[in-house]
Amino acid sequence: MQYMLMIYASEDAENAMPPAEMGAIMQAYGAYTEALTKAGVLRAGERLRPTADATSVRVRNGKSEVLNGPYADTQEQLGGYYVIDVPDLDTALQWAARCPSSVYGTIEVRPIWEM
Amino acid sequence: MTPQAPAAGVARRAAETAARHSYGKLVAFLSRRTRDVAAAQDAMSAAFEAALQQWPLQGVPASPEAWLMAVAKRQAIDAQRRTATSDAATDDLLLLTPVSTDDKDDTSRAIPDDRLALLFACAHPAIERNVRAPLMLQTVLGLDAAAIASAFLVPPTTMGQRLARAKAKIKQAGIPFRLPDREDLPERLDTVLDAIYAAFTQGWSDPAGLDPRHHNLSDEGIWLGQLVAALLPNEPEALGMLALMLHAHARRGARRDASGAYIPLAQQDPALWDTALIDEAERLLHQASALHAIGRFQLEAAVQSAHVIHRFTGHTDWAAVAQLYGALAELTGSPVVEINRAVAVAECEGAARGLQILDSVADDPRLVSYQPYWAARAHLLARSGARDAADAAYAQAIGLELDSAVRQYLQQQRNGLQPS
Numbered sequence: 001m002q003y004m005l006m007i008y009a010s011e012d013a014e015n016a017m018p019p020a021e022m023g024a025i026m027q028a029y030g031a032y033t034e035a036l037t038k039a040g041v042l043r044a045g046e047r048l049r050p051t052a053d054a055t056s057v058r059v060r061n062g063k064s065e066v067l068n069g070p071y072a073d074t075q076e077q078l079g080g081y082y083v084i085d086v087p088d089l090d091t092a093l094q095w096a097a098r099c100p101s102s103v104y105g106t107i108e109v110r111p112i113w114e115m
Numbered sequence: 116m117t118p119q120a121p122a123a124g125v126a127r128r129a130a131e132t133a134a135r136h137s138y139g140k141l142v143a144f145l146s147r148r149t150r151d152v153a154a155a156q157d158a159m160s161a162a163f164e165a166a167l168q169q170w171p172l173q174g175v176p177a178s179p180e181a182w183l184m185a186v187a188k189r190q191a192i193d194a195q196r197r198t199a200t201s202d203a204a205t206d207d208l209l210l211l212t213p214v215s216t217d218d219k220d221d222t223s224r225a226i227p228d229d230r231l232a233l234l235f236a237c238a239h240p241a242i243e244r245n246v247r248a249p250l251m252l253q254t255v256l257g258l259d260a261a262a263i264a265s266a267f268l269v270p271p272t273t274m275g276q277r278l279a280r281a282k283a284k285i286k287q288a289g290i291p292f293r294l295p296d297r298e299d300l301p302e303r304l305d306t307v308l309d310a311i312y313a314a315f316t317q318g319w320s321d322p323a324g325l326d327p328r329h330h331n332l333s334d335e336g337i338w339l340g341q342l343v344a345a346l347l348p349n350e351p352e353a354l355g356m357l358a359l360m361l362h363a364h365a366r367r368g369a370r371r372d373a374s375g376a377y378i379p380l381a382q383q384d385p386a387l388w389d390t391a392l393i394d395e396a397e398r399l400l401h402q403a404s405a406l407h408a409i410g411r412f413q414l415e416a417a418v419q420s421a422h423v424i425h426r427f428t429g430h431t432d433w434a435a436v437a438q439l440y441g442a443l444a445e446l447t448g449s450p451v452v453e454i455n456r457a458v459a460v461a462e463c464e465g466a467a468r469g470l471q472i473l474d475s476v477a478d479d480p481r482l483v484s485y486q487p488y489w490a491a492r493a494h495l496l497a498r499s500g501a502r503d504a505a506d507a508a509y510a511q512a513i514g515l516e517l518d519s520a521v522r523q524y525l526q527q528q529r530n531g532l533q534p535s
């Protein structure tokens with residue numbers, strides 16, 4: 001089954017981190033991505049620019065409204081994602097727990113809707 | 116009497132016996148391979164229906180379980196073909212025994228017992244906590260949703276929706292049907308044991324079984340506890356939980372008098388306790404302690420065990436009980452445990468010491484509406500002579516109690532307060 005691991009963490013907290021700490025996290029992400037690749041489960045994955053760079057759009061009554069910022073203002077923001085292909089939820093949860101941001105943020109695990 | 120009547124009776128009894136013994140096993144077997152619990156249950160219902168039609172005419176098969184499995188498997192495959200293209204799960208099912216209802220080898224081919232895997236799926240942390248026990252009762256024991264709803268005091272439609280949602284979640288989120296990995300096992304086993312214990316204690320709001328609408332689930336809880344203890348004999352907490360349930364169950368006959376009035380443990384007649392269950396509980400507790408990994412359920416069972424000493428010595432070893440609750444409080448950090456510890460400490464060190472412990476947890480917002488806290492407080496205040504404060508605490512406890520017999524008992528205690 002395919003799952004999306006959505007990485008939520010506080011951008012403010014990340015911005016306040018000393019460079020050495022941030023460097024260590026980035027290194028851990030490198031190792032994590034490599035482990036996913038070597039295990040043959042990685043399907044996709046990207047880091048997202050901060051929500052300050054986000055723009056939202058919706059169409060109402062045929063008119064599109066463009067809004068500055070993310071869809072919702074939350075304490076923690078979506079900062080990146082992985083799509084993995086594993087046998088079951090427990091395996092997906094194990095990978096999610098290994099994600100470097102899981103120790104200070106939250107990883108939401110969602111099954112991909114199979115078509 | 117028609118000639119079919121005796122055969123129909125025999126066939127019905129055989130089907131009922133097979134249902135009781137095999138339902139959970141067959142649902143677990145099918146669920147594990149299709150990941151679809153609802154479809155597995157539908158297939159089993161269809162198989163039992165077919166059995167009730169065919170067995171009276173053709174006789175009861177040599178292996179009723181294998182026969183039911185074969186029919187249910189065909190049902191499951193047909194259903195899967197109707198809803199989707201054939202996939203790995205269907206192929207898997209086709210390969211598995213038994214092949215047909217008249218396969219002579221069926222009797223020798225055992226159906227693997229996947230009930231433990233099913234229990235772990237039902238109590239998965241991804242399933243809402245309040246539906247884990249109902250889900251186990253429905254899938255492993257075949258209890259119908261209405262009976263479960265009545266035990267859990269919710270409307271049947273609500274329970275039906277919760278169960279359906281949980282089964283959809285198992286399927287769509289890919290919750291596995293297998294034992295968790297070694298590193299996850301202790302935590303996951305906790306959720307399984309918690310859910311079973313919840314089913315067991317659910318029966319207590321009507322321990323005498325006086326309300327016919329209220330289904331008492333103590334027996335079902337013990338049955339599930341025995342299943343887990345049998346399948347995981349080296350897990351001390353599984354043994355500890357079964358010991359705890361058996362100890363509590365052993366005293367069920369002493370908890371009420373003939374009129375249904377509540378009798379607190381200290382005033383129960385030990386002659387009314389079930390010694391066979393107590394012996395079994397003690398044996399399990401010893402077996403658990405030999406595995407050297409203490410846990411919440413073992414400690415709680417040990418408390419029950421200390422109460423049982425009452426039987427032999429005429430008095431409860433309160434110092435031992437207080438010590439066990441101390442260990443339990445350290446392990447769980449639960450304010451509920453502190454309430455029990457306060458009562459035990461008061462018995463050996465005086466009411467003032469007990470009240471100190473109660474004061475230390477008084478700020479916990481959950482306790483405001485927790486009856487045992489107020490009952491314990493009232494009891495200790497009464498013993499220390501604080502009549503007015505005790506009266507107010509009893510009033511609070513009475514206002515929070517669901518069970519009318521316990522309410523009545525508390526009212527008697529309140530009426531008996533000495534004027535200060």
